Amino acid sequence: xxxxxxxxxxxxxxxxxxxxxxxxAVREASFEVSRGEVLGIVGESGCGKSTAAFAVMGYxxxxxxxxxxxxxxxxxxxxxxxxxxxxxxxxxxxxxxxDPTTSLNPSMKIGLQVKxxxxxxxxxxxxxxxxxxxxxxxxxxxADADQVGDRYPHELSGGMQQRVMIAMALACDPDLLIMxxxxxxxxxxxxxxxxxxxxxxxxxxxxxILYVTHNLGVMARVADRVAVMYAGQTVEQSNVKDLxxxxxxxxxxxxxxxxxxxxxxxxxxxxxxxxxxFVYSSQESDVSSCLFAERxxxxxxxxxxxxPAVEFFDQNSQVRCIHSDKVEPETWGGVDERISRxxxxxxxxxxxxxxxxxxxxxxxKYMAFGPDMDLPVRALNKIDFEMPQGKTLGIVGESGxxxxxxxxxxxxxxxxxxxxxxxxxxxxxxxxxxxSNEDKSAIQMVFQNPTASLNPKLKIKKTLIRSLMRFSKLxxxxxxxxxxxxxxxxxxxxxxxxRLPSELSGGEQQRVAIAGAFATNPEIVxxxxxxxxxxxxxxxxxxxxxxxxxxxxxxxxxxxxHDLGVVRYVSDEIMVVYAGHIAxxxxxxxxxxxxxxxxxxxxxxxxPIPDPTAKPNPLRLEGAVPTMREEFTGCFFASRCPRxxxxxxxxxxxxxxxISADDNHVINCHIPFADLTKIQx
Amino acid sequence: MGLDRHPVERYAVWIKNAVQGDLGMAARGxxxxxxxxxxxxPNSALLAAxxxxxxxxxxxxxxxxxxxxxxxxxxxxxxxxxxxxxxxxEFIIGVxxxxxxxxxxxxxxxxxxxxxxxxxxxxxxxxxxxxxxxxGALFAYILRMARANVIEVxxxxxxxxxxxxxxxxxRVVFKHVLPNAMIPTITVIxxxxxxxxxxxxxxxxxxxxxxxxxxxxxxxDTRDMRMLQSTALVIAAIYAFANLAADLLYGLxxxxxxxxx
Numbered sequence: 001x002x003x004x005x006x007x008x009x010x011x012x013x014x015x016x017x018x019x020x021x022x023x024x025a026v027r028e029a030s031f032e033v034s035r036g037e038v039l040g041i042v043g044e045s046g047c048g049k050s051t052a053a054f055a056v057m058g059y060x061x062x063x064x065x066x067x068x069x070x071x072x073x074x075x076x077x078x079x080x081x082x083x084x085x086x087x088x089x090x091x092x093x094x095x096x097x098x099d100p101t102t103s104l105n106p107s108m109k110i111g112l113q114v115k116x117x118x119x120x121x122x123x124x125x126x127x128x129x130x131x132x133x134x135x136x137x138x139x140x141x142x143a144d145a146d147q148v149g150d151r152y153p154h155e156l157s158g159g160m161q162q163r164v165m166i167a168m169a170l171a172c173d174p175d176l177l178i179m180x181x182x183x184x185x186x187x188x189x190x191x192x193x194x195x196x197x198x199x200x201x202x203x204x205x206x207x208x209i210l211y212v213t214h215n216l217g218v219m220a221r222v223a224d225r226v227a228v229m230y231a232g233q234t235v236e237q238s239n240v241k242d243l244x245x246x247x248x249x250x251x252x253x254x255x256x257x258x259x260x261x262x263x264x265x266x267x268x269x270x271x272x273x274x275x276x277x278f279v280y281s282s283q284e285s286d287v288s289s290c291l292f293a294e295r296x297x298x299x300x301x302x303x304x305x306x307x308p309a310v311e312f313f314d315q316n317s318q319v320r321c322i323h324s325d326k327v328e329p330e331t332w333g334g335v336d337e338r339i340s341r342x343x344x345x346x347x348x349x350x351x352x353x354x355x356x357x358x359x360x361x362x363x364x365k366y367m368a369f370g371p372d373m374d375l376p377v378r379a380l381n382k383i384d385f386e387m388p389q390g391k392t393l394g395i396v397g398e399s400g401x402x403x404x405x406x407x408x409x410x411x412x413x414x415x416x417x418x419x420x421x422x423x424x425x426x427x428x429x430x431x432x433x434x435x436s437n438e439d440k441s442a443i444q445m446v447f448q449n450p451t452a453s454l455n456p457k458l459k460i461k462k463t464l465i466r467s468l469m470r471f472s473k474l475x476x477x478x479x480x481x482x483x484x485x486x487x488x489x490x491x492x493x494x495x496x497x498x499r500l501p502s503e504l505s506g507g508e509q510q511r512v513a514i515a516g517a518f519a520t521n522p523e524i525v526x527x528x529x530x531x532x533x534x535x536x537x538x539x540x541x542x543x544x545x546x547x548x549x550x551x552x553x554x555x556x557x558x559x560x561x562h563d564l565g566v567v568r569y570v571s572d573e574i575m576v577v578y579a580g581h582i583a584x585x586x587x588x589x590x591x592x593x594x595x596x597x598x599x600x601x602x603x604x605x606x607x608p609i610p611d612p613t614a615k616p617n618p619l620r621l622e623g624a625v626p627t628m629r630e631e632f633t634g635c636f637f638a639s640r641c642p643r644x645x646x647x648x649x650x651x652x653x654x655x656x657x658x659i660s661a662d663d664n665h666v667i668n669c670h671i672p673f674a675d676l677t678k679i680q681x
Numbered sequence: 682m683g684l685d686r687h688p689v690e691r692y693a694v695w696i697k698n699a700v701q702g703d704l705g706m707a708a709r710g711x712x713x714x715x716x717x718x719x720x721x722x723p724n725s726a727l728l729a730a731x732x733x734x735x736x737x738x739x740x741x742x743x744x745x746x747x748x749x750x751x752x753x754x755x756x757x758x759x760x761x762x763x764x765x766x767x768x769x770x771e772f773i774i775g776v777x778x779x780x781x782x783x784x785x786x787x788x789x790x791x792x793x794x795x796x797x798x799x800x801x802x803x804x805x806x807x808x809x810x811x812x813x814x815x816x817g818a819l820f821a822y823i824l825r826m827a828r829a830n831v832i833e834v835x836x837x838x839x840x841x842x843x844x845x846x847x848x849x850x851x852r853v854v855f856k857h858v859l860p861n862a863m864i865p866t867i868t869v870i871x872x873x874x875x876x877x878x879x880x881x882x883x884x885x886x887x888x889x890x891x892x893x894x895x896x897x898x899x900x901x902d903t904r905d906m907r908m909l910q911s912t913a914l915v916i917a918a919i920y921a922f923a924n925l926a927a928d929l930l931y932g933l934x935x936x937x938x939x940x941x942x
Contacts (some may be wrong), residue, residue, distance in 0.1 A: 057845055090847035102838040107860050107936055116856070117846045152936040168846070 004074055005032040006208040007056065007176055011068035013232070014051050015285075018063060024283055025051040027232035027291075028068070030310075033176065033208035038198075040211045040223030040240070042255075044535035046279050048232040049212045050098075053180050056210065057095055058085050072176065091121040094169035098181040100161035104153040110164045111149020117171040136167040139204075140197060157624050159190035166197065170205065177201070178210045183218060187398045188562060189621040191218070192606035196620065198222050214535065216259050217565070217608030220244060221616065225316065228252045231280035231291040238317035240612040248319040250296050250327050251275075257332050258540030260565035262609040268569055269340070273332040274544050275537040278505050290321070297331055298323040339551070341391065341572065342587070349523050349556055350387040350443075355380050355409055355419035375629040379405040380416070381580045381636075386664075387524060390550065392557040394571030394588060396564060396603065400625040402580040403560045407528045410558060411445045423523070441471040441520030448529035450509035454501040460487075460512050461497035464519055471520040486515040490545055507538035511545065518549060526558040531566060543570060564607040568592050573664075576600045579628050581636040586665025597667040598643040601680060635670060643679060645670050695907055699914065708905035717896060717908075718915060725885070725892030727802075729877055732812045736819040737870060741863075743820070744827025748862070749854060751832055760828065763821035771880050775814040775887040782810060793890040811888045815880060819873055826869040830862035837861075864935050871927030878916045 014026040026048040033039045041049045054060055056070055058077050070077040072093065080088070097103040105113055114133050118124060124132065137145035140163040153161055162182060169177055179198065183191040199222060202209070211222055219226060219240070226243045228236040228251065236249035247253040257273040277295040290308050293299040302322060312318045321327070358376035379402045387393050395403050408414045410421065412432030421428040423442060429435045447453040455463060461483055468479035484494040490511040501509055510530065517525050527546070531539040543566070550557065561567050567574060567588070574591045576584040576599060584597040591600060605617030621640050634650040635641070641649065648670055657673055659665040667673065683691055695705055704714035743763075747756040766774075783791035793807040834840060835858060843857040844850075882894030889895065893912055900908035932938050 059841070059845055086847045086849065088847065089845050095845050097838065097842065099838060103842045105839040105843065105857050105861070107864070107934060108856070116848060116852070120846065120848055120852075154937050165842075168842075 005034045006073060007033040007210070008071045009052070009056065009068070010070075012052060012055060012070060013067035014048070014055055014060060015065045015067075016061065016063055017065065022283055022285075024232060024285060025064075026055070029227075029229060029232065029234045030068075031227045031234055031237060032316075033210050035175070035208050036202075036206055037224045038202060038209040038211055038222055040213065040219045040226045041229055042213060042216060042219045042226055043229035044214060044255075044279055044537060046231075046281070047229040049214075049229050050180050052229070053095070053178050053210060053212050056176075056178060057089060057093060059089075087121075090117045090174075091172045092174055093176045093178065094172070094174040095178040095180065096162070096165050096169050096182045098184050100158060100165050101153070103165060104161055106153055109150055109152060110156070114149070114164065114168045114171055117168055121172045132171070133167075136171055137164075139170070140164075140167045141193075142167070157190075158186050159193060159624075162186065162190075162194055163197070166194075166201075170201075173205065174207055176208050176210065177205075178212075180212045181214070184213070184215070187624075188564070188603060188606045188608075189398055190624075191608070192616075193620050193622070195221050195608065196616075215608060216255060216536070216610040217262070220610050220612040220614070221608050223612075228255070233291060233320060235292065235321070236317075236319045238313075238319075239315065242315075242317060244610070244612050248313075248317070248324040248327055249292075249321045250298050250323070250331055251292050253327050253329075253331050254295075255536055256610065257329075258536050259610050260543070260563075260569035262565055262568075262607060262611070262614070269335075269338055271336040271338050271547065272540045272543055272569065273336075274540045275332070276541075278507060278538070279535070292321075297333075298326055342589075346389040346391060348386045349389045349424060350410070350558075351422045352383060352385045352410070353420050353422075355383040355406065355416055355421070357405055357409060357414060357416040357418075359405075378628045378631070379580050380409065383419070383577075383580075383582060385575060385585070387556045387558065388572070389523070389556055390554040391572040392550070392559050392570050394567040394574045395558065395560045395577060396562065396567050396574060397577040397583075398603075398625050399562065400628075401577045402628075403562075403577055404528055405580075406577070407445070407526045407558060407560050410524075411443055411526055437471060442523045443526065444517035444520055444522040444524070445526040445528065446510070446513050446517050446530040448532055450506060450513045450533075451501065453513060454509055454516075456501055458500075459497065460499055460501065460504075463512070464497070464516055467516060467519045482519070483515075486519055487512075489518070489549070490515045491541070505538075507534055507541060510534060510538075510542055514542070514545060514549070518553070518555075521553070522555055524556050524558060526560075528560045529562070530559075532561060532563065539566070546570070564592070564603060565610075576603070579625055579632075579636045581632075582666075582668060583637060584665075584667045586659065587663050590659070590663065590665045596676070596680075597669050598641050598671070598676075599637050600667075602642060635668075643671060643676075692910075695910060699911070704911040704914075705907045707908055709903055714908055714911045718893065718911060721891060721893045721896050722915065724890065725878070725881055725894060728808065728811055728815065728885070728890065728892060729874070729881060731808060732815040732819060732877065733874065735812065736816045737823060740820040740823035741827050741866070743824045744866075745831055745854060745859065745862075747824070748828040748831025749835060749850075749858070756828075759824060763824045766817045766821035767825070770883075771814050771818055772883050772887050774817050775810070775884055778810050778813055779887070791888075793888045807888075807890070811884050811890050814884050814887070815877060818880065819877060822873055822876075823866065823870055827862065827866050830865050831858055834858050834862045860934055864931060867927050867930050867934065871923045871930075874919070874923035878919050 010030050012026055012029045016023040016025060029048065029052050031039060041052065043049050055066060056077065060066065066078060104110065111133055114136060115129055118129050118132055133149055134146045137148055142148050142160060142163050156164065183194050186194065195218065213219055223240045225237065225239050227234045228249060230251050236252050243252060244256065247256055254275040258275060260272060261268065275295055280291045288307055289305060290303040293303040296303065308320050308322045310318050310320045311324060357380040358378050360376040383406060385393065395406060397403050409416045412430060412435055415431045423439060428439055432440060464483040464486060465479045468474050468482050472479065472482065474482060483497060487494045487496060492508060492511050496504065504512065531542050534542060546557065559567065559570050571588040573586065574588045575582055576591065576597060578599050583599040584591055592604065602619055602621045605619040619642055621642065623640055626639060634652055635654045638644060638649040654668045654670050657667050657669060659667065659673055683694065698705060704718065707714050707717060743759050747759040750756050779791045782788050789809045790807050793811060840853060840857055843853045881892060882897055885892045885894035886898045893915060897909065897912040900912060
């Protein structure tokens with residue numbers, strides 16, 4: 001019964017020779033995929049996951065040098081002729097990519113793009129080919145399967161585009177399907193529907209699937225077996241349940257413990273664990289040490305003097321660590337108790353009332369005449385909120401729901417049309433230009449993309465000193481000292497002050513951005529997706545840093561994120577927004593533990609859970625957030641609500657229901673709370 | 682002629698007549714400018730059309746060949762060659778061509794003067810050197826633009842998709858690369874049509890080709906303001922139309938800018 005696996009990758013290494021030096025993308029990766037199973041490859045960015053996937057397709061730049069072997073059904077990919085390789089691609093091995101928008105040809109109808117794979121590889125006549133395309137579109141759940149082929153990619157949403165890509169990959173019933181981060185960049189709700197599709201493929205097609213992702217929640221949902229990659233090496237492989245329950249490599253254990261736990265009942269009592277440092281990045285080819293040693297709590301002198309061999313266990317599990325027997329839940333430190341502040345009442349620092357904003361002006365077709373052309377986008381509609389001192393208000397919602405607009409309104413980057421903001425009871429000017437220096441320094445912001453938000457031409461020192469001298473009224477020397485202190489507070493060496501942003505990693509840059517925000521001793525820090533672009537290990541570091549700062553300084557955070565795990569971890573209170581309206585608002589425990597507003601419920605059921613034994617909630621949202629150009633005649637969520645009552649939802653705005661007498665928990669929904677309790681449990 | 686009137690007033694009168702299709706009388710010779718333009722314009726159009734028909738397909742082909750094989754010998758030759766062709770002004774290229782092919786080899790006539798009763802189509806040999814001169818620079822511009830766009834599109838994710846679908850390289854290039862690389866290239870081609878009519882002035886002068894360009898030079902020589910205004914107007918109109926055509930073609934190639942179904 002020694003069956004040859006479908007794909008066998010052995011000691012794969014990929015080195016790029018670029019004008020700027022040698023880059024070792026993959027060092028030593030070995031894995032196998034058999035028919036009917038999903039092998040997940042997980043790891044942080046820069047660990048060589050995608051490069052390994054493209055190497056299997058035989059698609060690497062000519063400057064790449066490939067070592068080791070990749071055999072597909074016993075044939076070595078590297079020995080194949082161009083013609084043979086072409087015969088495999090799209091036919092026997094097909095791929096789905098990370099970014100469907102750029103992976104589809106923008107000037108070709110999608111039907112034709114699927115059709116050409118079939119005409120290339122299968123011997124079908126015109127009619128059969130056309131029928132097959134429609135069949136494929138149906139099988140990936142595209143509505144109007146017989147019409148949709150006539151549309152161009154830009155006419156489809158991201159989720160639909162990814163379905164087209166999957167249809168294209170399935171066109172010739174491939175034996176091996178490679179999926180490279182297929183849901184990264186999609187909304188959670190869309191991601192959930194795509195993951196459902198992938199899960200159903202497992203049963204429908206008899207192919208092996210190689211699934212690459214950095215997201216441990218997604219991995220738990222789709223994979224049968226998992227290979228963990230670190231710095232271009234496969235460091236651990238095991239079936240998914242064992243890997244999540246008993247990780248054998250300290251890196252796996254660390255990754256799992258720095259992911260915020262999924263939303264559920266109860267308060268989070270312990271702090272996130274952190275993996276110090278950053279992904280191994282040296283480009284030395286022969287390393288006689290464990291690559292993870294510099295970040296590993298178990299590392300000893302043996303780890304730094306000899307490279308660990310791969311140790312095999314039963315059931316295809318293997319690990320590259322000499323201390324695998326010592327890995328346990330406490331490897332990354334014991335439980336770090338969190339101080340509960342649930343019952344600590346604090347005064348309100350910032351109040352927002354009736355905040356309303358529209359983007360764009362009403363335009364007519366012919367200058368001042370004719371029908372309305374572009375109606376303004378109603379990004380925010382009468383948003384009320386209160387931020388208690390020393391606590392965190394989390395804002396969640398899909399992209400396009402108005403989260404960032406609210407952040408910009410609070411900081412004063414946009415001039416909202418209506419509503420008021422009050423800081424400690426005093427009215428705030430709408431735009432930052434009109435605010436006093438005190439008000440400006442009281443509200444600071446950390447942006448999503450640290451690379452883009454730091455001036456690339458200024459040394460870190462200059463960036464920090466500028467705001468220090470302006471707002472803290474310090475002398476040059478005083479502000480230099482303060483800058484050095486700030487750097488230490490965010491866990492960076494003060495020598496970094498002399499560096500340019502480009503000389504720092506993404507996580508370090510975000511720390512500098514945070515140092516900059518705290519330079520003015522703010523009362524409120526607005527963090528707009530501040531950890532979304534970071535790897536999980538760095539994300540945990542930054543979240544920990546933000547938490548430390550809050551404990552020491554007692555500032556408040558307005559924390560915007562699409563990640564429900566993160567929002568539950570950081571928030572005391574949560575606002576769920578949809579299409580510029582508040583769907584639900586209240587203490588985070590109450591909001592995120594069922595039952596709640598149907599939109600919150602849908603978000604929760606869509607969130608991937610980093611636990612392979614968890615049963616996914618089947619509730620899904622189709623479509624996308626409406627454009628918000630028309631005024632809603634009824635409930636803002638009516639068009640997508642899975643719990644819609646009936647015509648009342650389309651004709652009347654939902655009432656505000658106060659859930660409990662003790663706190664501020666409210667939902668905006670027609671369904672009585674008692675009924676929601678019944679249908680959701 | 683109204684030479685006793687104020688120049689501004691004369692200009693206003695000329696404009697008033699011009700928009701009604703009357704460009705006025707030439708300063709010398711007593712012929713109407715309309716009839717002169719009418720007899721010269723087809724000659725220039727013929728020269729331009731032949732140059733265009735030769736240059737566009739060959740330069741696109743060259744651009745694709747170079748763009749799909751960046752940094753190979755062929756790409757280097759085409760790139761350096763086209764850079765040279767752009768750098769050398771066409772009156773020098775024209776003179777060099779004249780020296781080689783007309784004076785030394787005697788294959789083609791050095792001037793394109795038509796004797797009374799002769800037509801260009803009757804003696805197509807006179808077209809060759811002026812066409813070659815114009816083609817040279819036109820070819821180089823379009824080639825460089827096409828090459829740059831092809832290289833950019835070749836690196837796009839959707840071309841990666843096409844390659845990993847197992848399509849033949851020919852299909853990838855013709856169905857996926859070309860249409861998308863063409864979109865920005867079209868603008869360049871259209872601009873070049875306008876430029877060509879400007880360049881044609883010099884080339885026509887060098888070869889004494891009886892087109893609208895030499896009419897313009899003649900107008901400058903004789904200080905015939907009305908003729909100068911008229912020929913400039915005609916060339917500008919052609920430029921504008923070429924750009925309009927490019928915008929329409931752009932919409933045809935790029936579904937994203939198509940409006941109103």
